[in-house]
């Protein structure tokens with residue numbers, strides 16, 4: 001089955017996201033999808049909180065004069081901004097933008113917060129919805145017009161070095177985040193023509209979807225003093241001079257959820273990393289008439305043993321076990337416990353793991369140990385598989401061969417790495433290969449230009 005068809009089907013069948021809302025690029029997180037989102041963004045929240053970031057919440061509306069203040073920035077976004085022009089029937093004095101991102105809102109306030117070097121650094125983030133009138137083909141959770149889960153971090157520092165170190169910290173946070181989810185990535189420095197509007201440079205994380213196309217899943221931007229000059233974020237240095245703050249920002253979005261789905265899933269449905277699975281263990285009682293109570297009591301007993309440590313659910317529906325198995329396989333529940341009269345008699349429990357589709361028995365007394373090991377093992381396994389697939393999608397070439405590149409990109413796709421060479425590193429190359437230059441990257445110790453068909 002073609003990837004995009006599989007993807008649409010899984011969003012619906014697993015109860016993740018409903019695309020039928022009557023606005024293009026906007027959809028609904030259903031309860032199961034919402035929980036995946038919640039656990040996923042809890043991971044990044046923890047990583048940010050632990051590294052000295054503080055969560056804030058800014059207004060959705062940005063007055064036109066603020067949004068337009070930084071020249072490059074507004075040039076980059078002007079075609080994508082939604083405008084609020086009226087309050088009821090009255091035209092507004094100042095048009096208000098629905099934030100496409102929040103630099104201008106946040107940096108206006110930072111000017112008020114920063115006076116001396118001791119007010120720095122500031123490291124804040126918010127998880128909010130943003131709006132971009134995307135003109136490219138919209139796709140659920142991938143290219144949204146209302147980006148429902150936009151995690152944006154913004155920092156300000158008193159030296160250039162500190163801002164540079166912040167970029168390193170942001171990259172290491174995102175690495176940990178994607179590693180925790182088993183999402184493989186290539187990190188590259190975007191070319192000049194593709195950097196974030198208003199940034200000095202942009203570093204991006206790209207993963208590869210099953211159809212071989214690259215997907216930008218995170219970006220980290222060094223803003224230098226561009227915005228601080230425009231927004232007059234000025235501080236007094238230890239020697240009594242004045243300087244503009246050095247700034248960075250970095251963001252991820254719902255694309256992370258799309259990646260979890262796309263990268264780990266198989267033809268049967270989702271395979272969720274246990275850490276984000278809304279249900280980590282489902283208990284399915286195999287009910288036969290005479291022993292109904294015996295089985296249900298056992299299921300309840302096992303549930304009680306596990307519920308404090310795991311997200312467990314007993315599926316008591318009055319339908320055939322086969323249907324239940326199928327439902328939970330589509331939903332990607334990592335581990336299933338089957339409880340039947342025979343097993344109870346033998347003091348055994350039957351486990352099934354979604355990633356390998358293996359069924360095996362354990363002694364009842366060993367249940368907790370085995371579950372802990374198996375869930376860890378599932379995570380390791382899906383991470384290894386996804387990195388293997390990713391690496392199979394990487395083609396290293398020892399020289400620039402336009403025809404070969406085009407051929408690979410039209411068939412297997414993936415990411416092509418060609419040796420870095422300043423002379424060929426320009427927008428013309430994109431036209432020649434009819435693909436996107438992701439940027440310059442280091443791969444296994446060598447420097448390359450990364451090229452791919454992208455989303």
Ligand code: P5A
Nearest residue numbers: 101142143144152216217218219249250251252253
């Ligand atoms: C960094 C955070 C920014 O907006 N400002 C604050 C900076 N960078 S960005 O690259 O433009 O966006 C950050 C990440 O958001 C994802 N993204 C999207 N996701 C879904 N739908 C969209 N229309 C969309 N546009 C951007 C990308 O993962 C991007 O890296």
